[in-house]
Amino acid sequence: MKLPWNFPKSRRKPIGMTLVMAAATLFVRDAAADSVPTGLPASPTFGITKFSQPMPRFDVLTRQPVSSLVPAPTAEANTTQQPVDPALGGGFGPIEGRPPGPIWAHQGFTQFPPKVAYDVTMEGAKANNAYNPGVPASLNSGIDPANPVRPRFHPALPDQGPLTMWTFNGTLPPKLVLGRYAEPILFREHNKLPVDPKANGGFGLHSISTHEHNGHHGAENDGFTGAFFFPNQFYDYHWPIVLGGFRTINAGATDPKAATPDDTGGKVNIAGDWHETMSTHWFHDHMFSFTSQNVYKGMAAMFNIYSAIDRGNEAINDGVNLRLPSGTAKSFGNLDYDVNIVLADKAWDANGQLAFNIFNFDGFLGDRMTVNLVDNPYFEVEARKYRFRILNGAVSRFFKLALSDGSPMIQIANDGNLLPNPVVLTELDEQGIAERYDVVIDFSRYAVGSKVSWVNLTQQTNGKRPDKDLSLRDALAGSSSDPVVGKFLEFRIVRTPASPDVSQVPAVLIPNPDLSAIPVARTRTFEWGSGGSQTTTGSTAFVGPWGVKTDNQGPMLDADYGRITAAPSFGSRETWVLKNGGGGWDHPIHIHFEEGQVLDRNGDPNAVPAWEKGRKDVYRLRPGGSITITMQFRDWGGMFMEHCHNTVHEDNAMLMRWEIDNGGAPFLRPLPTPISTPQGVTFVPPDDILPTAF
């Protein structure tokens, strides 16, 4: 086979371009040294004012029959050969970018065959002529979905170009998948990004890997950072959507709370532990060392998972359904009063195109606040209860939300998991990158015609950490140097509901799984900080300012997805201590695959606040802090990751690989590392295994 000799050149070019751009960026940065917080010239406003456009609901992706997929999905990667574009090295390569062979075959593909398919693309921005908000215009601030949705942050701003913004299906608003337990999904993603890596609008990389955050799926569907695929390839992700512990707990599916909604208002029992029921997920790119840039370009979407407990129907009263605010028309997944929200700070250049400083390794901040990828919008609501699923989709920014009149909100979930009990808060905690807070707001306390806003209280002027949390009074005064402090979403109470609000917020939601009978097999310590060094030189290694030190041994190591840092035994329970070794910085640490329970903060069990007493997958360390969690590793195997979700830190070496591979027959030990190229994926042995890994 002809060797792809021009591949390295083509891959090298964007780096050269990047360096040139970076130099220019730094020059500009010097010229605008007082610009806060981007380090770039302030984003021009184009005359827009806050609250002058409606906030669009997410765009619900179309469910398709699996039979509509051509070619049909396969357990192992489809390695049918196709010509590879010369810009990618030429020759031939597989049509699917998933690593081939049995190791990366879909686990449980026969046991949980896909019942629903999604067939999506990742491509450059274009108008959306098929917007499906999932609700009538009256519940979407009057937005007529028949009108094309242009890829822009405000009607007065220019469209984003197809090289600047890359999104699912190439369109806005951000996408939403509606799934339910026991209805396995085959999510096929086609990479339709430019084959020329220079065609990136100045940042981002065209090879991608989509992480279903925090799916309880086999690792081949987790979006492993090294399992990326290239333009003109697709990747089949199989999301079986099972309850944790399904192999050993309630295996006979007799527990009535472990169930999934059917299509007629009833439910069907399923195996597993209902205490592991999850609700609010998102999925996003996880390309090695390019996650921040790619997610910033728009590679993020949300995923609501419905269950008998969290039905998305507030009227069904069967003793299991919690009847959280949602709607009543459909048996499950009503979005009328269940609203997905993604918060993200952005910046744009003089032409109104997204701007990003790729050489700020502290973390990148924008100076414009977007909600569902539009600038400072309004949202019309009825005078009743709403559920908001709030995702912090920023690169490096923390948010702290309050209502402008100080009214209480009820937090019901953290990181996609319903809390054991609702927590009433007037100011939410600082929300780290990738964290999800579900809250209920009761707008019945307001008169029709009145307004109330969400306010960001956290001032941040660089990507290292928040500067300070302002009082609501000070945040509203507008005196902060951070333009993202203050009001950012205006709720307009436009009418009383046409039908009575029958939703509830029960005093008990989902108690934590009881792990007390499972002995703790190991305690591991991970210290996150700067000054990382690299001990390997392979193609899977990266050198950056950040790193992870494991079990108090050896140096703080830079990321290498060929290195096995930890390898819990299948079925075991462990305790992990996450320590901030980074001085006054803050790091929201994300552990893939398994939900954890927080045991203590800074060694004190009493320091765990009420909103962190459920299950989580992102753990804020706070400056100088530590957090101890416990998890059980089960059901699926393979290689996963743990990393800082300040994605600039992640991309600059604050990431490590761990794996579950000792579960008996199905798994290898240790797992070989995939090496992805457009011409195919090969495998190499791990280039490093830390002494305490196994």
Place this chain on the structure above:
Amino acid sequence: MTTKTFSTIEPLCMNTERNMKTRRSFLTVVLSLVGAAVGGLLLTATPAHAQATASSTYTVPVSGTLGTLIAPGAGVPPGSPEAVSCTGPLKISAVVVRDPVMPPSVVFSFDARGLSCVGQISKIAYINSGQANLTRPLVANDVVETTFAYYQNVAGGYLKARTAVATLNVFYDTTIGAITSASGAISAF
């Protein structure tokens, strides 16, 4: 996934010519990135591997009236707004973190759950969920204002929560990074 042993996978990782060159190509990218990283480091990144922390706690006794002032005996229906008398401790703590390249910061924790509150009309006990972790700068005298929710200690009381505000005047010994004294007040928001 079928059963395999690592040895059966071994041939896949043999350094064939194609693999070597593919790896080399990716290595080129990585090296380029490394160069970029080093350049970027020299220009913008800042080391932060040294740290010092100090923690301190303090209890602030407070008493005050929350809620809506309504004349006693006005016949307030159950669950209606009423004035609420509170007394008890506000627990505060501060973890001061010093960093080589940034000003010291404070992770300031606030806990009002020890307050004892009673409705002046209903005589029903009120509870609150006043917990907060706030990022603050380290200064000799910090005035912290934060809000919290309170509600009747009855079934479903949290659905009708209302808002109070706590104002804390906190003094630090900025040399050792500890709270030296504090006073506070609570009131209706």
